[in-house]
Amino acid sequence: MTNERVIHGVVGSVGFAVGRAVRTFDPLFVSFNLKLRPDRVRKEIDRFRQSVEKSREQLKRMQAELRRASGRESSFLIDAHLLVLEDRLFVDRIIEKIETDSINSEWAIQQVSDDLFQAYDRLDDEYLRERRGDLEDIVRRLRHNLGSTPLPPFKKLPYDAILIGKIIPPSTLFELRAQRVVGLATETGSPLSHTAIMARSLEIPAVMGVAALPEVSSGDLLIVDGDRGVVICSPSEETQAEYKSRDRGRRIKKRAGASASAPSVTEDGASVSLGANINFSEEVRSAIACGCESIGLYRTEFDFFREGRQPDEESLVADYSLVLKTAKGAPVTFRTIDVGIDQKGWDGVNPNLGVRGLRFCLENAHVFKKQLRSLYRASVNGRMRILLPFVSTVDDLDAACEIIMDVRRELDLKRQRYDPRVPVGVMIETPAAAQTCDLMASRVDFFCLGTNDLIQYYLVIDRSDQSVVHLYNPFHPAILRCLHQVYALLGPTGKSVTVCGEMAADPPSAAVLLGLGFTSLSVNLGAYARIKRMIRSVSMKQLRELAGEILKMQKPKEVEDKVRATVYRS
Amino acid sequence: MIMREREVVIGHRLGLHARAAAKLVELSSKFQASIVLFRADPTNPAEADARSILSILLLSAGYGSKVGVRASGVDEEQAVESICEYLAG
Numbered sequence: 001m002t003n004e005r006v007i008h009g010v011v012g013s014v015g016f017a018v019g020r021a022v023r024t025f026d027p028l029f030v031s032f033n034l035k036l037r038p039d040r041v042r043k044e045i046d047r048f049r050q051s052v053e054k055s056r057e058q059l060k061r062m063q064a065e066l067r068r069a070s071g072r073e074s075s076f077l078i079d080a081h082l083l084v085l086e087d088r089l090f091v092d093r094i095i096e097k098i099e100t101d102s103i104n105s106e107w108a109i110q111q112v113s114d115d116l117f118q119a120y121d122r123l124d125d126e127y128l129r130e131r132r133g134d135l136e137d138i139v140r141r142l143r144h145n146l147g148s149t150p151l152p153p154f155k156k157l158p159y160d161a162i163l164i165g166k167i168i169p170p171s172t173l174f175e176l177r178a179q180r181v182v183g184l185a186t187e188t189g190s191p192l193s194h195t196a197i198m199a200r201s202l203e204i205p206a207v208m209g210v211a212a213l214p215e216v217s218s219g220d221l222l223i224v225d226g227d228r229g230v231v232i233c234s235p236s237e238e239t240q241a242e243y244k245s246r247d248r249g250r251r252i253k254k255r256a257g258a259s260a261s262a263p264s265v266t267e268d269g270a271s272v273s274l275g276a277n278i279n280f281s282e283e284v285r286s287a288i289a290c291g292c293e294s295i296g297l298y299r300t301e302f303d304f305f306r307e308g309r310q311p312d313e314e315s316l317v318a319d320y321s322l323v324l325k326t327a328k329g330a331p332v333t334f335r336t337i338d339v340g341i342d343q344k345g346w347d348g349v350n351p352n353l354g355v356r357g358l359r360f361c362l363e364n365a366h367v368f369k370k371q372l373r374s375l376y377r378a379s380v381n382g383r384m385r386i387l388l389p390f391v392s393t394v395d396d397l398d399a400a401c402e403i404i405m406d407v408r409r410e411l412d413l414k415r416q417r418y419d420p421r422v423p424v425g426v427m428i429e430t431p432a433a434a435q436t437c438d439l440m441a442s443r444v445d446f447f448c449l450g451t452n453d454l455i456q457y458y459l460v461i462d463r464s465d466q467s468v469v470h471l472y473n474p475f476h477p478a479i480l481r482c483l484h485q486v487y488a489l490l491g492p493t494g495k496s497v498t499v500c501g502e503m504a505a506d507p508p509s510a511a512v513l514l515g516l517g518f519t520s521l522s523v524n525l526g527a528y529a530r531i532k533r534m535i536r537s538v539s540m541k542q543l544r545e546l547a548g549e550i551l552k553m554q555k556p557k558e559v560e561d562k563v564r565a566t567v568y569r570s
Numbered sequence: 571m572i573m574r575e576r577e578v579v580i581g582h583r584l585g586l587h588a589r590a591a592a593k594l595v596e597l598s599s600k601f602q603a604s605i606v607l608f609r610a611d612p613t614n615p616a617e618a619d620a621r622s623i624l625s626i627l628l629l630s631a632g633y634g635s636k637v638g639v640r641a642s643g644v645d646e647e648q649a650v651e652s653i654c655e656y657l658a659g
Binding site (some may be wrong): 079080084087088089090119120124125131135158207343 | 587589591592596607619621622623624625627628630632638
C-alpha cells in the first residue's frame with residue numbers, strides 16, 4: 001500500500017518518466033546523491049565541518065561590518081543565521097545523515113533542508129513561513145563553501161533523476177542533460193517558457209506550473225506524465241507497472257515515426273519546406289538522420305553560454321564549423337544570441353520588454369562581434385544563414401548591418417577566409433517588425449517569423465505568467481490578421497519567410513500557416529514527424545479556402561473549431 | 571527525575587520570530603539545564619529545543635499563544651524563571 005498522489009500542472013514536454021526527485025534548490029547548485037566508500041565518510045564530515053566553519057567566519061565578518069554601518073539593530077538577522085549553524089536540528093542531523101547513509105555533504109544538506117522547508121511551508125503564520133528564506137540563504141552559503149561546482153564532477157547518476165524546483169532555468173537543464181535526468185517538473189513556468197522549449201528539444205518529459213510541488217522531497221519516487229500534465233508522487237506498484245508497459249509501446253511507435261522520411265508534399269502536390277529547430281550543436285546529427293532538409297533555427301545562446309561564461313573565438317569557430325559539416329550541405333540558420341529572456345534573472349523586471357536579442361547585442365558589441373567573427377570564419381564549411389533576433393526598428397537593423405560589415409572588413413584585412421554570400425535575415429517577433437518588415441526587406445536576404453514572442457506581444461500575455469497563459473491563443477483574429485499582413489507586405493519583396501515558432505509545431509495552427517501562404521516551416525525535432533504527417537494529409541487548396549474563411553471570424557474559439565474540423569476531417 | 575515546568579503567554583508582538591527566537595537561544599545557552607518549549611494544545615502538540623533556533627521557529631508560537639517551558643538540570647529553576655520572564659515580554 002502506498003500513498004499515491006496525483007498533482008496537477010500543465011504539459012511542458014510530452015512523454016513520461018519514472019525516477020527519483022532531485023530538487024534544484026538554487027539554479028546553480030543541484031546536488032546529487034553520491035554513495036561514499038566507508039573510508040571516505042570521516043573525510044566527508046570534515047569537509048562539511050570546514051564549510052560550516054568558513055560560513056561562520058564569513059557571517060561574523062558580515063555582522064561586524066553591518067554593526068559598523070548601521071548599528072546593532074540590523075545585525076540580528078545575521079545572529080539568526082549564525083544560530084542555524086549551531087543548531088543541532090540542522091548541523092547535527094546533516095552529520096548524522098552523512099555518517100549513517102554514507103552520502104556526500106551536498107545530498108545530506110539537501111535532504112535535511114528539504115524536511116525543514118516542508119515544515120516551514122506548513123506553518124500558519126505567514127511571517128514565519130517567510131523565514132524559510134533565511135534557511136535557504138544558509139544552505140546556499142554552505143554549498144558555496146563546500147566548493148560545489150555547478151557541474152558535478154562525475155558522469156553518471158546512480159539512478160534516474162527527475163528535476164523539481166520552483167524554477168529550473170534552461171541552462172541548468174542543459175548542463176545536466178548528459179546526466180541521467182529523465183524528467184522535470186516546475187512549480188512555475190508554462191509550456192512556452194524556455195525551460196519547456198528546451199525540455200522538448202531534449203525530449204525530456206516535463207510538467208510545468210505544478211503548484212503543489214513543494215510537498216515533494218528530494219529522493220521521492222515520482223512519475224512525470226507530460227502527456228496528461230500531471231506528477232504522480234509515490235506511485236503504487238500497479239501504476240508503475242502500467243507506465244512500464246506503456247514505455248514499451250511508445251518506443252516501437254517512435255521507431256516507426258523516425259523511418260517515415262517521405263517528402264513533405266500536400267495531398268494536392270504543393271511542396272512545403274520543413275526544417276528543424278535546435279538548441280544545441282549535438283542535435284544537428286539527429287536532425288539530419290531524421291531526414292530534415294534544413295536547420296531552420298539554431299538558437300545559439302545555449303551553446304554560447306554553455307560553460308556559464310563566454311567561450312573563446314577559436315572554440316566557437318570549431319563548434320560552428322562542426323555544425324555545418326554535420327549538416328552535410330543542408331542550410332543552417334544560426335540565430336545570433338538572444339539573451340535577456342528567461343535565461344537571465346527573475347527579479348521582477350519583465351525582461352521580455354527590456355534589453356534582449358538584438359538590443360543586447362548592440363549594447364554588448366564586443367560579444368556580438370566575437371560571435372559574428374566566429375560565424376563568418378566557420379561559414380566556409382557549409383551553407384550558413386545568419387538570423388538577427390528581436391529586431392524592433394530599422395535603426396537597430398542598420399546598426400547591426402554596420403557591425404556585420406565591420407566584422408567582414410576586419411576579416412578581409414586579416415586575409416581570413418569566409419563566405420561573403422552568407423544570407424542575413426531578420427526574425428519577425430515584435431509587433432514593430434511585423435508592421436515594418438517591408439521596410440527592412442531591402443536590407444536583408446530573408447525573414448523568420450517567431451510566433452511565440454509575436455503572440456505574446458500582440459496579445460499582451462506574459463508567457464511565464466500562470467494566470468494569463470490560457471489566453472495565449474494563436475487562433476486569435478489579431479494574430480491571423482498580423483500573419484496575413486506580414487505575408488502581404490513581404491510578398492512583393494520576394495524575400496523568403498520561414499515560420500519557426502511553436503505555432504508551426506502544432507498541426508492545426510501549422511495548417512493555418514500553410515493556408516495563409518507560409519510554405520516554409522521549422523519545428524522542434526519532437527514535432528517533426530507529426531507535422532510532416534499533417535502536411536501529407538491536407539490539401540493546399542482547401543487550406544487556402546479555410547484561411548479566407550477564418551480571416552472573417554471574430555472569436556478565437558470559432559476559428560479554432562473550424563480549423564480543427566478541417567484538419568481532422570476524417 | 572526532577573524538573574520544572576511552567577506555562578507562559580507570549581508577549582512579543584510578532585510572536586517568536588527570528589529576533590525573539592535568536593534572543594531566546596542566546597538566553598537558554600546560559601543555563602546548563604536542558605530546556606524544552608512545548609505547546610500543550612492537545613489537538614496540535616509540539617515541542618522545541620530552546621537552543622535550536624529552527625525548532626523554535628517551527629513551533630510557530632504567535633503573539634498571545636500559550637507555551638510551556640520545561641527544564642531539567644542543576645539550574646532548572648532559574649532557567650524556567652528567566653525564560654518565562656523573557657517570553658512574557
